[in-house]
Amino acid sequence: MAGDKPVFLVLGAGAGIGGHAAARFVAGGYHAVLARRSDEEGLARLVTQIEQAGGSATGTLLNASEDGTIEELVERVERDIGPIDCALYNLGAQIGNRSLEETPHRTFELGWRLGCFGLFRLAHAMLPAMVERGKGTLLVTSATAAVRGNAGQHSHAAAMGGRRMLCQTLNAEFAPKGVHVAHVIVDGAVDSPDTLGKMLGDRFEAFKDAKGEDGVVDPGALAETYWHLAQQPRNCWTHEIDARPWLDVPWWNDNPSPAIDTRK
Amino acid sequence: MAGDKPVFLVLGAGAGIGGHAAARFVAGGYHAVLARRSDEEGLARLVTQIEQAGGSATGTLLNASEDGTIEELVERVERDIGPIDCALYNLGAQIGNRSLEETPHRTFELGWRLGCFGLFRLAHAMLPAMVERGKGTLLVTSATAAVRGNAGQHSHAAAMGGRRMLCQTLNAEFAPKGVHVAHVIVDGAVDSPDTLGKMLGDRFEAFKDAKGEDGVVDPGALAETYWHLAQQPRNCWTHEIDARPWLDVPWWNDNPSPAIDTRK
Amino acid sequence: MAGDKPVFLVLGAGAGIGGHAAARFVAGGYHAVLARRSDEEGLARLVTQIEQAGGSATGTLLNASEDGTIEELVERVERDIGPIDCALYNLGAQIGNRSLEETPHRTFELGWRLGCFGLFRLAHAMLPAMVERGKGTLLVTSATAAVRGNAGQHSHAAAMGGRRMLCQTLNAEFAPKGVHVAHVIVDGAVDSPDTLGKMLGDRFEAFKDAKGEDGVVDPGALAETYWHLAQQPRNCWTHEIDARPWLDVPWWNDNPSPAIDTRK
């Protein structure tokens, strides 16, 4: 179905990072397989856009938190579409700020299922074939919560902290087998209609305006960075990279304090 | 049952870190509650040792990976023994080095249940009462795998990476409410008969000998550091600290290379 | 002059961290040598306080940025007073927030001389004797700027970043020779009349009040942590530890945002 094209598989293919990454890889000669949990119509629209631009893509709905689903998808793609050359794990687990009391056990567990376990399952199902072929790339969208745990982020940060360490253990085992694993710390709000847009609803445009000119990450720009990572030859692989808008204060910085703030 | 003594609760009370920490806090005037998964006899021995030294302690078996167990324990201690002033989450999730293929889904999930979710459950059950009292300490034994993911450590590192971020989110929410959360990175082998000792069996003594003089962490020494952390006044709280034997190469260092290793 | 007492040497012995550390080590049986750049009267007061409390101490003025001074001091102490068992490098390089334009070359260089080079010089002069004796401790007061570079902190952060890496290289070489090097990240304002107090002048009391109850690090409390570090047996050495008041937001955290802050 992909013909001779290499396959790019994206889990979490909304109109933001996932969709733009798919479009970028298609522009580079890939067949894209887009998987997302819901909104069949939105999914069809992404596939149609890619086809109208002269590319080829497949869309599929997927409940990644359910056992067996990622495994079935990988098997199906490898069998019916073609060898997966590059995959992007783009599922988020952000639920906004909630106190510990407002974070029930099942929420914390679901955060882990999407934020960490799903990546493990994808790796488990997909990497053996890549190792056999001696090459492949696993890109992982990550978040600031992977490197620091802010108040209210119990579920998200615990999941993302696990995701980051898992990317390191995967890289440690699979880089010498030819598989490139890259962990991308997105340290700023992204112009994603299907995630941030839906969370903010009517307030989305005002939110973006308040961020200033070029104050929100364009998912198309981020997709170029993903493409670059996937093009790096194996003598020069990046494992971790961050990205944010110019006007955003990086996660490790405070806003400059007017008063003297000794020893900080 | 604890009389006027403050209560020190330890989850993962073997003959290593957990048992020594309990003994140290008892020496400092606490009543200790020791919880561990199995070996009723070994548990009774720890309690007896404490009592023979003039202290008071309670032992209880606990399957921490099972729903409701940690919750029931916290409730029981608060109701029947006394207010928990300090708790130590000392459950490990180390299973040795295993390739991804040798790490089945259920192993990865169990690692998370013990390494990350159990701490979340303890915090959920215990912190509200500490907040109400305006004080309390949560000590968390952690491992090198919380800060770097080595080959073969998929399950352990993903769990510990989540544990570390969770300690940060707990600290962010609860420090300003009077609860001290401290994350202790144990970056070396510990002289623990019930964990490392059982894993290595006959080879344990040879392993320690090979490490050299004072080459393995004495859990009694580490217990002093735990005690110090719990004594810090709230104007000067440590959130993260590491510890290792003098002869161990810290996790961020390589052994010095004889050849020139440019740019490393 | 120190008799049989081990010697504690502190560079940067004001009325804050340095003075309190000296008093704590004296209480633990040490003879203290206090060195500071200026204020002979303040220095004499610290020595007198120690003597009136039944301890012994020596005070000396020292321009640490000048070549040969640290070297001469170490030689003099070892020859005339006694073997240095523990030293605290407590010289700061904080000059408040200044833009790049307001940070001339000589300021940046002086920051390095005090913040980084002085520690190198102390290590160079002092560690050989400790290695010969097979034991010793080098405590280093450090700052948030050692782990993140905030706006306006060009000089301070570049110096402290170098200081932190130097502590790691010193530890890597000297821990296996019996010398304990510990890097203490003070991530909060300290109640230091001679540094922060002089910088803020009349505003110091208002500054502390605004921080809330126990909102500023008590240097006496921090001195207890220094003392603990110096007591750790060599099977269980801490290399890095942080400390801050309970109400302070740790350097890696933002203040919780009321709005949804996706992916942060």
Add this chain to the structure above:
Amino acid sequence: MAGDKPVFLVLGAGAGIGGHAAARFVAGGYHAVLARRSDEEGLARLVTQIEQAGGSATGTLLNASEDGTIEELVERVERDIGPIDCALYNLGAQIGNRSLEETPHRTFELGWRLGCFGLFRLAHAMLPAMVERGKGTLLVTSATAAVRGNAGQHSHAAAMGGRRMLCQTLNAEFAPKGVHVAHVIVDGAVDSPDTLGKMLGDRFEAFKDAKGEDGVVDPGALAETYWHLAQQPRNCWTHEIDARPWLDVPWWNDNPSPAIDTRK
């Protein structure tokens, strides 16, 4: 002299990273200015290669450790050649592994002059014009020693640790003014004839062979990453990125240990 072309300035323009970056930017439409300390002939060769490929470049010798030199170069380029759109600070300070005793004061100071102070001086001299133009990029080649201090790396690590923090303070001040600062952690040996090649001499080819196929970073591949960073639009800027060959163990990992290595 550059005509309408934007100018790419590289400090440390040998036949490795610096020369390849220059060639890459020239291929992208830039005029390159190559500065290096010595080897006028090698420099002329790089310029000729660029011109023969149809590009334009200027070569200049520069003793970056001497006061006024970087400043004069920036002024000359801006005045005589054209506005600097992108600069690469590519000066190293690696001197191989040396014990503290074998690292004299002047060596440590020179490491800082090249590894940290030179970058500060470049920023001081160059950034005001970039701010005035509202755009510009400062790329900084860095090393593993910026994030961990290995044994024997006193001079290099202290300089690089300062360099990394300085990149953060520069980014904090200048990103919101339109200047992109990126810190590139090169965590592997580079195929650089003028630096590593000269250090290893006859052993260089054997060294590369021992690293395995694609076991050494191709500076041309790294130059593509530099180019990508300079192309990122300001809504999506990377501040820190690492790179290494696939067969290299990342700095945070150990080689997998055959034995059980608990808690590491």
